[in-house]
Amino acid sequence: MRDVVVRGVGMIPFGRHAELSYTDLALPAVVDALQDAEIDRPQIEAVYCGSSFGGMLIGQRILRTAGLTGGPVVNVENACSSGATALREAWIAIAAGMYDTVLVIGVDKLTQFDGGPIPLDRTDWEAANGMVMPAVYAMRANRYLHEQGLGPEALAGVSVKARANGAHNPYAQMRTPVTADQVLASRPVADPLTLLQCCPTGDGAAALVLSAASAAPAHRRHVRVLASVLHSGRFTAGPRDMAVAELTEISATEAYEMAGIGPDELDVVELHDAFTIAELMYYEALQLCGPGEAVKLLESGHTSLGGAQPVNPSGGLLARGHPIGATGAAQAVEMVWQLRGQCGPRQVAGARVGLTHATGGGLSGLDHGACTIHVFAA
Amino acid sequence: MRDVVVRGVGMIPFGRHAELSYTDLALPAVVDALQDAEIDRPQIEAVYCGSSFGGMLIGQRILRTAGLTGGPVVNVENACSSGATALREAWIAIAAGMYDTVLVIGVDKLTQFDGGPIPLDRTDWEAANGMVMPAVYAMRANRYLHEQGLGPEALAGVSVKARANGAHNPYAQMRTPVTADQVLASRPVADPLTLLQCCPTGDGAAALVLSAASAAPAHRRHVRVLASVLHSGRFTAGPRDMAVAELTEISATEAYEMAGIGPDELDVVELHDAFTIAELMYYEALQLCGPGEAVKLLESGHTSLGGAQPVNPSGGLLARGHPIGATGAAQAVEMVWQLRGQCGPRQVAGARVGLTHATGGGLSGLDHGACTIHVFAA
Numbered sequence: 001m002r003d004v005v006v007r008g009v010g011m012i013p014f015g016r017h018a019e020l021s022y023t024d025l026a027l028p029a030v031v032d033a034l035q036d037a038e039i040d041r042p043q044i045e046a047v048y049c050g051s052s053f054g055g056m057l058i059g060q061r062i063l064r065t066a067g068l069t070g071g072p073v074v075n076v077e078n079a080c081s082s083g084a085t086a087l088r089e090a091w092i093a094i095a096a097g098m099y100d101t102v103l104v105i106g107v108d109k110l111t112q113f114d115g116g117p118i119p120l121d122r123t124d125w126e127a128a129n130g131m132v133m134p135a136v137y138a139m140r141a142n143r144y145l146h147e148q149g150l151g152p153e154a155l156a157g158v159s160v161k162a163r164a165n166g167a168h169n170p171y172a173q174m175r176t177p178v179t180a181d182q183v184l185a186s187r188p189v190a191d192p193l194t195l196l197q198c199c200p201t202g203d204g205a206a207a208l209v210l211s212a213a214s215a216a217p218a219h220r221r222h223v224r225v226l227a228s229v230l231h232s233g234r235f236t237a238g239p240r241d242m243a244v245a246e247l248t249e250i251s252a253t254e255a256y257e258m259a260g261i262g263p264d265e266l267d268v269v270e271l272h273d274a275f276t277i278a279e280l281m282y283y284e285a286l287q288l289c290g291p292g293e294a295v296k297l298l299e300s301g302h303t304s305l306g307g308a309q310p311v312n313p314s315g316g317l318l319a320r321g322h323p324i325g326a327t328g329a330a331q332a333v334e335m336v337w338q339l340r341g342q343c344g345p346r347q348v349a350g351a352r353v354g355l356t357h358a359t360g361g362g363l364s365g366l367d368h369g370a371c372t373i374h375v376f377a378a
Numbered sequence: 379m380r381d382v383v384v385r386g387v388g389m390i391p392f393g394r395h396a397e398l399s400y401t402d403l404a405l406p407a408v409v410d411a412l413q414d415a416e417i418d419r420p421q422i423e424a425v426y427c428g429s430s431f432g433g434m435l436i437g438q439r440i441l442r443t444a445g446l447t448g449g450p451v452v453n454v455e456n457a458c459s460s461g462a463t464a465l466r467e468a469w470i471a472i473a474a475g476m477y478d479t480v481l482v483i484g485v486d487k488l489t490q491f492d493g494g495p496i497p498l499d500r501t502d503w504e505a506a507n508g509m510v511m512p513a514v515y516a517m518r519a520n521r522y523l524h525e526q527g528l529g530p531e532a533l534a535g536v537s538v539k540a541r542a543n544g545a546h547n548p549y550a551q552m553r554t555p556v557t558a559d560q561v562l563a564s565r566p567v568a569d570p571l572t573l574l575q576c577c578p579t580g581d582g583a584a585a586l587v588l589s590a591a592s593a594a595p596a597h598r599r600h601v602r603v604l605a606s607v608l609h610s611g612r613f614t615a616g617p618r619d620m621a622v623a624e625l626t627e628i629s630a631t632e633a634y635e636m637a638g639i640g641p642d643e644l645d646v647v648e649l650h651d652a653f654t655i656a657e658l659m660y661y662e663a664l665q666l667c668g669p670g671e672a673v674k675l676l677e678s679g680h681t682s683l684g685g686a687q688p689v690n691p692s693g694g695l696l697a698r699g700h701p702i703g704a705t706g707a708a709q710a711v712e713m714v715w716q717l718r719g720q721c722g723p724r725q726v727a728g729a730r731v732g733l734t735h736a737t738g739g740g741l742s743g744l745d746h747g748a749c750t751i752h753v754f755a756a
Contacts, residue, residue, distance in 0.1 A: 001475060056430055057457050057739045057747045060610050064746075070612035073748060074463055077453040079435050085452055089467060096474030097379060232438050234448035361435045368442075369435045370451060 001095040003213035005222035006376070008037025009333040014173040014204035014321035018111040022054050026062045026107040029207040033103065037209035038217075044209070045099040046072040050086030050106045051325035052079055053113075059105060068103070077325075080272065080360025081230070082106065083206065084328025084372035090210050091228045100215035106329025107205035133274065133360070134198055136242075138190035141277035144243040145192065147292070152192035154295045156180035158276035159196050159318055161304055161311075166319025168305075168346035171330075173202045173321030183276075197276040199317035206329035208336070223336045226353075227258035227375040233368025248285035248359055251371045255355070256287075259375035263287040266309055267351040268338050270331040272359045273316040282357060283311070305346060313338065313346045328358035328372055339378040352378045379473040381591035383600035384754070386415025387711040392551040392582035392699035396489040400432050404440045404485040407585040411481065415587035416595075422587070423477040424450040428464030428484045429703035430457055431491075437483060446481070455703075458650065458738025459608070460484065461584065462706025462750035468588050469606040478593035484707025485583035511652065511738075512576055514620075516568035519655035522621040523570065525670070530570035532673045534558035536654035537574050537696055539682055539689075544697025546683075546724035549708075551580045551699030561654075575654040577695035584707035586714070601714045604731075605636035605753040611746025626663035626737055629749045633733070634665075637753035641665040644687055645729040646716050648709040650737045651694040660735060661689070683724060691716065691724045706736035706750055717756040730756045 010032025012025060034041065047068070049059030059073045078085040083106020090102040141155060148154070160180055166172035178196055186195040216222050231254075233247040240246075256262055263286060271286065273279035280294035288309060289297040297303060303311035314320050314334040317327060335354045337343050354376050361369015388410025390403060412419065425446070427437030437451045456463040461484020468480040519533060526532070538558055544550035556574055564573040594600050609632075611625040618624075634640055641664060649664065651657035658672035666687060667675040675681060681689035692698045692712040695705060713732045715721050732754050739747015 052434055056455065058455075060739065060747050063610070064613045067613070069610060069746070071610065072608040073456070073610040074467065074608070075455040077434065077436075077455060078451070089452065092471055092474055092476055096470055096476070098470055098474070230450040230452070232441070232447060232449065232451040235442045235445070361438065368447070369438050 002097060004091050004094045004210055004225045005213050005216050006208055006225065006336050007039070007211045007216055007222055008033045008209040009207070009336045010036060011171055011206040011330055011333045012204060013171045014323060015202050016111050017203040018114065020203065022058060022107055022109055023062045023065045025109060025203055026105055026205040026207070027066055029205040030062070030066050030103065030105060033207035033209050039101065039209065041068045043101050044068060044071060044103045045101050046093060047103045047105065048074050048076055048086035048090045050076045050082035050329060051108050052077055052082050053108055053324065062105065078361065078370040080274070080324055081328055081358045081370040081372040082325035083330070084356070084358040084374065085230060085370060087208065087329060087332055087374065088228045088230050088372060091225055094210055094212050101209065101211045104208045104210060104329060105205065106326040108323040108325035109203040110201040110323055111203050134190040134193060137275040137277050138193045140242045140281065141192050144277060144281065147243060148295065150295060153180065153184060155192065155197060155276040156183040157298050158273060158279045159183045161298070162273060162316050162318035165305060165313050165346055166315025168344070169315050169320060172315040172319045173200055174315065174319040193275055199274045199322040202321040202323055204321060204323035204326040204330060206326055206333045208329060208332055221378070223339045224377045225374060226377050227255040227373070229255040229258065229373045230370060232370050235368065243281065245281045245285035247368060247371045248282055248357065251373045252286045255373040255375055261353060261375065265353055266355050268313060268335070268348040268354040269309065269311045270314060270316065270334055271311060271357040273312055273318050274322060274360065279311065286355070286357065305348070310348045313343065313348055331356040331358060332374060335376050339376055380475060382469050382472045382588055382603045383591050383594050384586055384603065384714050385417070385589045385594055385600055386411045386587040387585070387714045388414060389549050389584040389708055389711045390582060391549045392701060393580050394489050395581040396492065398581065400436060400485055400487055401440045401443045403487060403581055404483055404583040404585070405444055407583040408440070408444050408481065408483060411585035411587050417479065417587065419446045421479050422446060422449060422481045423479055424471060425481045425483065426452050426454055426464035426468045428454045428460035428707060429486050430455055430460050431486050431702065440483065456739065456748040458702055459706055459736045459748040459750040460703035461708070462734070462736040462752065463608060463748060465586065465707060465710055465752065466606045466608050466750060469603055472588055472590050479587065479589045482586045482588060482707060483583065484704040486701040486703035487581040488579040488701055489581050512568040512571060515653040515655050516571045518620045518659065519570050522655060522659065525621060526673065528673060531558065531562060533570065533575060533654040534561040535676050536651060536657045537561045540651060540694050540696035543683060543691050543724055544693025546722070547693050547698060550693040550697045551578055552693065552697040571653055577652045577700040580699040580701050582699060582701035582704040582708060584704055584711045586707060586710055599756070601717045602755045603752060604755050605633040605751070607633040607636065607751045608748060610748050613746065621659065623659045623663035625746060625749045626660055626735065629751045630664045633751040633753055639731060639753065643731055644733050646691060646713070646726040646732040647687065647689045648692060648694065648712055649689060649735040651690055651696050652700060652738065657689065664733070664735065683726065688726045691721065691726055709734040709736060710752060713754050717754055
């Protein structure tokens with residue numbers, strides 16, 4: 001298996017872009033990634049495109065307009081991990097020696113569903129009976145707060161941090177700071193989660209150019225991929241603790257082993273904060289703190305900008321937004337910018353090692369669809 | 379890159395199974411593939427699921443019911459090549475040393491669209507303006523027949539052969555033989571293509587278990603994967619000859635080089651005969667004959683059962699059917715059965731080397747979406 005580096009990245013500002021097509025969304029990100037990589041289209045040997053709702057041949061349709069045709073294109077779907085799964089497939093293909101240079105795209109357009117629900121399979125009986133994502137995370141929140149003897153106000157700090165960071169991120173959908181009072185007073189979505197504790201829906205795209213380390217020009221320092229892990233959840237019929245994110249725990253343990261680092265060596269993390277409670281649960285599952293210590297970790301400032309291990313300096317899903325298939329790729333783009341020191345007012349000072357975590361897809365009433373973790377190093 | 383073998387295969391009879399869910403369709407194929415491989419679920423380290431219309435997390439939903447959860451699952455979409463692309467991704471991952479044993483699923487259910495059209499992207503302007511697949515292949519047929527100075531009756535023999543073979547295949551959707559007169563007298567779909575020259579729509583699923591050759595038990599002979607190739611089409615704005623299948627030509631040339639064989643060394647071929655003209659064009663693109671020689675090759679019996687190089691002994695897409703994402707996997711399953719000598723009355727005697735070819739996805743008015751070619755050997 002060969003070492004893999006990120007040579008170039010691109011992203012569009014996330015938001016509600018109902019007037020743009022999938023191609024319109026993805027094209028600027030692709031062009032920016034190629035320019036950032038200092039390569040032209042013929043050097044791209046293969047493309048992996050992650051999208052949940054782009055439809056048949058979404059990658060090929062984008063690439064035709066980009067004038068980037070003729071090579072292998074693989075479209076990948078893994079719910080909230082679609083973009084990160086595309087990244088992982090590209091990493092496998094390069095590590096295998098199959099290709100030297102591969103383009104990764106993550107893109108989705110959720111405004112296409114305005115006026116109607118996101119299409120669900122008829123056999124997805126949990127969702128059909130109300131176990132949609134806000135409900136799942138609300139149940140997890142209630143369980144977690146009960147176990148810790150905390151009130152719902154303990155959650156608000158996650159959104160406050162996310163929006164404070166997002167205010168510094170020109171790519172974020174939500175760029176205004178909010179107070180804890182505003183978070184708690186916003187309209188209820190699924191008790192105890194209020195509107196400002198749920199990621200917004202929107203549209204976005206991000207792209208990366210990966211190369212074999214041996215094929216990347218030596219005159220530039222490239223961000224290295226130290227680990228790439230994917231798992232889907234185990235389905236067990238017995239009782240489970242909804243407040244434990246088992247799938248993320250398993251994936252993180254494998255990622256740390258593959259990268260040869262421990263969680264204390266991370267300088268920055270981009271994790272899947274689709275809801276406030278998610279960030280707290282994933283602190284524990286990623287071993288940034290022990291069980292039950294997440295709220296204390298948050299309130300200590302440890303995970304804030306300026307803290308020892310900033311989490312979601314981009315604003316995360318709560319502020320950057322969460323166009324399903326785009327998120328995993330966007331997290332990786334943000335991480336590359338962080339490890340290059342290009343993030344301006346949201347820069348994590350001296351960041352050398354970072355982790356990205358995309359997970360989701362409701363099955364069995366939990367986030368059992370797919371969990372993807374990547375570790376990057378400057 | 380490590381050698382890869384097929385350890386086990388499974389398939390359901392293709393047909394119109396409106397009452398079955400995606401999981402219902404795929405599960406028997408998965409169970410049969412595991413049993414055929416003589417392994418149980420914990421030995422499967424990863425799963426690639428190819429489907430065009432299964433929706434979000436289709437693989438995970440199938441696998442949950444199969445009790446096969448916890449490992450990495452990647453859903454792959456590449457139009458008519460979806461199942462074959464899943465096969466190729468699995469092959470890459472094993473060849474890379476990432477996994478020893480991987481499950482591949484190809485599945486789609488086209489009866490879900492009965493009463494309405496298959497959903498197309500609004501930006502797919504060729505299709506929106508009438509360049510749907512039967513129209514594209516009708517234009518190609520007209521061009522080809524014009525160039526060769528032939529009448530439309532030259533096409534009928536492809537369907538006669540397909541249905542004759544399908545009559546021997548318990549997995550085929552169409553199991554009754556037809557005559558050339560019946561083919562030509564069936565109702566017109568897109569001139570010169572009549573109904574019996576177009577593959578039926580339907581539902582189906584197929585599954586394969588792949589392993590590293592080094593990880594497969596030595597007490598059995600396994601079918602080897604000699605080549606796995608994927609390309610998407612080049613988009614060129616200038617004039618092109620619609621009767622030349624450039625994408626298949628390029629892919630085949632690469633596949634023969636990877637496999638270290640020439641087209642004359644093939645004992646059996648399963649190619650993408652979505653329409654009669656397609657089979658003729660692909661004879662030439664796969665170099666089974668020279669340019670303009672396809673009708674002569676067909677009429678000589680060379681590609682019939684009992685001929686020197688039988689093509690589509692399964693009945694192909696015209697008789698087995700073409701549930702989009704299932705086809706590429708089904709071709710591979712048929713090929714494994716052929717190379718093991720398990721095909722009964724449709725067996726190609728002494729078959730040792732075979733090629734499968736799945737291509738499609740209309741873009742730019744041609745089959746520019748994705749072309750996948752695999753070469754297998756007993």
